[in-house]
Amino acid sequence: xxxxxAIVLVSESRQDFLRDEFGRYARDYEVLAxxxxxxxxxxxxxxxxxxxxxxxxxxxxxLPDEHVLAAFGRWRxxxxxxxxxxxxxxxxxxxxxxLLRDGLAxxxxxxxxxxxxxxxxxxxxxxVTELLSDWGSTVARPEVAAVRIVTPSADALTLALxxxxxxxxxxxxxxxxxxxxxxxILARITDDSRGFPVVxxxxxxxxxxxxxxxxxxxxxxxxxxxxxxxxxxxxxxxGGPAGLATAVYGASEGLSTIVVEAEAIxxxxxxxxxxxxxxxxxxxxxxxxxxxxxxxxxxxxxxRFFTGWPVTALELGADGAPHVLHTDGGEVRARAVVIAxxxxxxxxxxxxxxxxxxxxxxxGAAMTAAREMEGRDAFVVGGxxxxxxxxxxxARFARxxxxxxxxxxxxxxxxxxxxxxxxxxxRITVQPGSEVVGGGGDGRLEWIxxxxxxxxxxxxxxxxxxxxxxxxxxxxxxxxxxxxxDESGFVVTGRDVSRESxxxxxxxxxxxxxxxxxxxxxxxxxxxxxxVASASGEGASVVPLVHAWLAESD
Numbered sequence: 001x002x003x004x005x006a007i008v009l010v011s012e013s014r015q016d017f018l019r020d021e022f023g024r025y026a027r028d029y030e031v032l033a034x035x036x037x038x039x040x041x042x043x044x045x046x047x048x049x050x051x052x053x054x055x056x057x058x059x060x061x062x063l064p065d066e067h068v069l070a071a072f073g074r075w076r077x078x079x080x081x082x083x084x085x086x087x088x089x090x091x092x093x094x095x096x097x098x099l100l101r102d103g104l105a106x107x108x109x110x111x112x113x114x115x116x117x118x119x120x121x122x123x124x125x126x127x128v129t130e131l132l133s134d135w136g137s138t139v140a141r142p143e144v145a146a147v148r149i150v151t152p153s154a155d156a157l158t159l160a161l162x163x164x165x166x167x168x169x170x171x172x173x174x175x176x177x178x179x180x181x182x183x184x185i186l187a188r189i190t191d192d193s194r195g196f197p198v199v200x201x202x203x204x205x206x207x208x209x210x211x212x213x214x215x216x217x218x219x220x221x222x223x224x225x226x227x228x229x230x231x232x233x234x235x236x237x238x239g240g241p242a243g244l245a246t247a248v249y250g251a252s253e254g255l256s257t258i259v260v261e262a263e264a265i266x267x268x269x270x271x272x273x274x275x276x277x278x279x280x281x282x283x284x285x286x287x288x289x290x291x292x293x294x295x296x297x298x299x300x301x302x303x304r305f306f307t308g309w310p311v312t313a314l315e316l317g318a319d320g321a322p323h324v325l326h327t328d329g330g331e332v333r334a335r336a337v338v339i340a341x342x343x344x345x346x347x348x349x350x351x352x353x354x355x356x357x358x359x360x361x362x363x364g365a366a367m368t369a370a371r372e373m374e375g376r377d378a379f380v381v382g383g384x385x386x387x388x389x390x391x392x393x394x395a396r397f398a399r400x401x402x403x404x405x406x407x408x409x410x411x412x413x414x415x416x417x418x419x420x421x422x423x424x425x426x427r428i429t430v431q432p433g434s435e436v437v438g439g440g441g442d443g444r445l446e447w448i449x450x451x452x453x454x455x456x457x458x459x460x461x462x463x464x465x466x467x468x469x470x471x472x473x474x475x476x477x478x479x480x481x482x483x484x485x486d487e488s489g490f491v492v493t494g495r496d497v498s499r500e501s502x503x504x505x506x507x508x509x510x511x512x513x514x515x516x517x518x519x520x521x522x523x524x525x526x527x528x529x530x531x532v533a534s535a536s537g538e539g540a541s542v543v544p545l546v547h548a549w550l551a552e553s554d
Contacts, residue, residue, distance in 0.1 A: 003052075004028060005053040005054065006029065006032055006047055006054045006055065007030070007032070007054075007058065008032050008034065008044065008058070008082075009031065010034055010036070010057065010058065010063065011033070011060045012036065012060070012063065012064045014060065014115075015034075018033060018115075021116055021124075022058070022128075024125070025128075025132075029055060035064070036064050037059075037066040037074065037075075038066070040059075040071070041078060044057075044079050045078055048078060053139075054079045054082045055082060055083065055132055056131060056132060056135065057072070057079075057082055057083070057084050058085045059071065059072070059085070060086075060089060060092075061089070061093075061100060062096065068100070069103045069109070072084050072108055072109050073108065077426075080395065080397070080427070081138075081397065083131040083132070085109065085111045085127075085128065085131060086100060087114075087115050088112065088115065089115055090115060097112060100112060105417055105420060105421075107392065107420075107424060107425065127283060131283070133289075134289075137169070137289075138370075138393070144171065145172050145173040147171070147172040148172070148181065148200045149199050150174075150175050150177055150181075150182045150185050150186060150197060150199075150206075151174060151176075151177070152176060152196060154372075156358025156359050157197065157210075157358070158197050159358055159369060162368040163367060163368040163369070166368050167266055167270045167271060167287075167367065168265060168288075169288055169289070170219070177196070185198060188205065188206055189207070195210075197209055199215060199218060202219060212263065212308060213308040213309060213328075213329075214308075215308070216308020216309070217308060217329070220305070220308065221306065230256075230333070231333045233250075233255040233257065234246075234250045234257045234258070234335070234336050234337075234338065235258050235259075235323070235325055235332050235334030235337050235338070236257065237260055237311050237314075237337065237339050237341045238260075238341035238524070239264075239266065239295070239305065239307070239340075240266060240269055240270070240291075240342045240522060240535065241267065241290075241291075241522065241532045241535040241536045242340040242342070242521040242523070242536065243338070243341075243521075243522070244291060244294035244539065245535070245537070245538075245539025246542055246543060247295075248297050248301065248303075248539075248540075249543040250303070251303040252301040253543060255550075257298070258303070258304050258332055258334070259304070260306050260332060261306070261309075262309065262310035263308070265291050265292065266288060266290070268342060268343070268345075268386065269290070269532045270287045270288050270290075271367055271390075272286065272287035272365060272390075273365065273390070273393030274389060275290065275389070275532060277417060278533060306332075310327065311325050311326065311478055312326050313325075313326040314326075314337065314478060314480055314483075315480070316480055316482055316516075317335075320553065323517060323518065335517065335553065336517045336518070336549055337517065337518045337519070338520070338539075338542055339518065339519065339520040339521070339524055339525075340522045340524065340535075340539065342523045343474050343523045344472075344475060345468060345470050345471070345472075345473070346470040347363070347468075347473075348381070348470065350438060352440045353438070353439045353445075356444060359443065359444040360441065360444045360445025360446075360465055361465075362466070362467050363468050364390075364467070365386065365389065365393065365467065365469070367393070369465060372464075372465070373397045373398040374397045375399050376399055376464035376465070377398065377399055377402075377461070377462055377464055378394050378400070378402075378463070378464060378466075378467065379401070379403075379404055379436070380401060380402070380403045380469065381405075381436055381467070382403075382468065382469030382470055383406075383407055383412075383414055384413050384414060384471070385415055385418060387403060387469040388415070388419070388421075389418065390467050391422060392418070392421055398427065398464075400429065401428045401429070402428075402431055403431065404434045404435065405430065405431070405433075405434065406433065406453065408432050409432055410422070410430060410432075431450070434450050434452055434453065435450070435451050435453065436449065436466065437458060439463065445464065445466055446462070446464075448460070448461050472523060474491075475489075476490075476524070482515045483514060484498060484501060484513065484514040488526075490527075491513055491520040492513070493508065493510065493512055493513055494507055494508055494512065495510075497513070509545045510541075511525070511541060512549075519542050519545060521538035522535035522538055522539065
């Protein structure tokens with residue numbers, strides 16, 4: 001058995017054609033072809049028993065022994081992490097596409113494509129490459145790591161570092177101190193009082209890292225790298241979809257632009273394993289890839305990013321002076337500021353579980369931790385799209401995934417396409433009218449207590465992972481009092497600001513706050529839709545307002 005992951009081609013009569021088309025992948029994958037659903041299942045079972053991996057199943061739309069959707073279900077039971085692709089023969093496309101489309105919407109497979117009709121069909125292979133790339137970033141261990149971490153145990157800090165790196169799209173690996181790689185890295189540290197984890201990032205000298213912020217400095221630098229004599233046109237606080245869109249449109253229209261992000265670029269959206277309803281991505285796109293593409297696009301136009309530094313205060317400029325953003329790593333002075341800092345997930349506030357945060361208890365999707373759930377039971381708390389996406393991704397690894405939601409069902413808070421995908425997935429169970437009231441374990445999560453609201457019963461459940469996606473909480477304590485917020489702490493803009501803040505009985509512009517030259521977009525804004533697409537739209541829409549403000553202030 002090859003050490004390379006396998007691509008399994010399934011066709012009764014066109015094996016040679018498909019094998020030839022997939023020949024371009026033979027260097028990095030083992031391309032295997034079989035003639036039936038049963039043969040594919042047996043082959044997959046043998047590969048797994050031998051310790052191999054399967055990256056993708058590619059099947060004709062018609063198989064001799066089983067309906068293709070039933071076949072995908074059987075293969076999924078053997079290898080839940082593999083991507084699944086229908087490659088329809090041209091004569092069958094018009095007939096089969098309508099019959100199989102519903103299965104695509106339910107997540108029974110990942111893409112429906114027409115077989116190539118000639119050489120260099122890059123549209124076909126572009127889709128194949130996207131799916132393989134998605135598999136490689138979420139399932140496979142990296143062959144070459146941009147960041148290497150040395151630590152004796154996978155503690156909460158190490159998992160946080162890995163999650164940050166995964167969200168930033170940086171391949172990383174962890175090594176034991178007594179491994180060959182671990183000894184080589186540790187030998188280059190001269191401080192005998194060092195602790196763990198030790199990180200070697202992008203071939204820089206290895207160093208002990210005590211927080212995600214320290215890792216971000218090692219990889220990306222810090223705000224003190226900015227020329228202190230420079231006043232930029234636009235400073236954006238937050239690198240989620242709203243902040244990224246603001247950066248792309250602001251920088252592309254000639255504004256000197258800086259983005260300061262407290263954690264990883266992408267915000268909460270960056271933790272989504274697959275966003276399927278974002279315009280222009282029919283096969284879906286992971287939050288990480290969407291964020292990194294937007295970041296690269298903004299950089300191309302000249303925007304600069306500084307990651308890992310929370311903004312601690314905003315000092316408003318007066319009499320034409322610039323606004324000043326304060327961080328523990330330096331200051332950024334800007335003529336205009338856009339607040340796009342998003343929100344954080346609301347805390348469960350169960351002390352025994354909060355004590356295990358990072359050790360089986362996670363706020364958000366925690367992409368890195370999903371791999372650790374293989375063959376174990378995981379629970380997701382929350383009824384929004386983020387919770388649904390997390391459950392679908394976890395189901396590729398966990399033995400069972402249970403979604404706990406207080407409401408009677410998911411219909412009021414989750415998109416229909418996700419509900420249908422969850423209903424189809426045999427590894428996911430929805431338990432309505434339920435909440436987590438307790439839990440614990442010896443050093444990491446082992447069990448949770450689930451309260452059934454309608455009956456009052458409390459049941460103890462074995463749990464290796466608890467993923468909490470409980471809704472939004474703003475963190476705006478760093479903002480001055482001049483920036484008005486609503487009773488929940490979200491930033492108020494436009495016509496929603498208090499009447500006494502209107503000037504000459506005219507409200508501020510739609511995305512402007514009560515502080516002159518300060519704007520708010522995305523989830524942090526009171527009344528926003530809390531969707532990736534709407535956040536991106538607000539980010540694009542705020543740039544003309546910034547331009548108008550800068551023109552007025554000249």
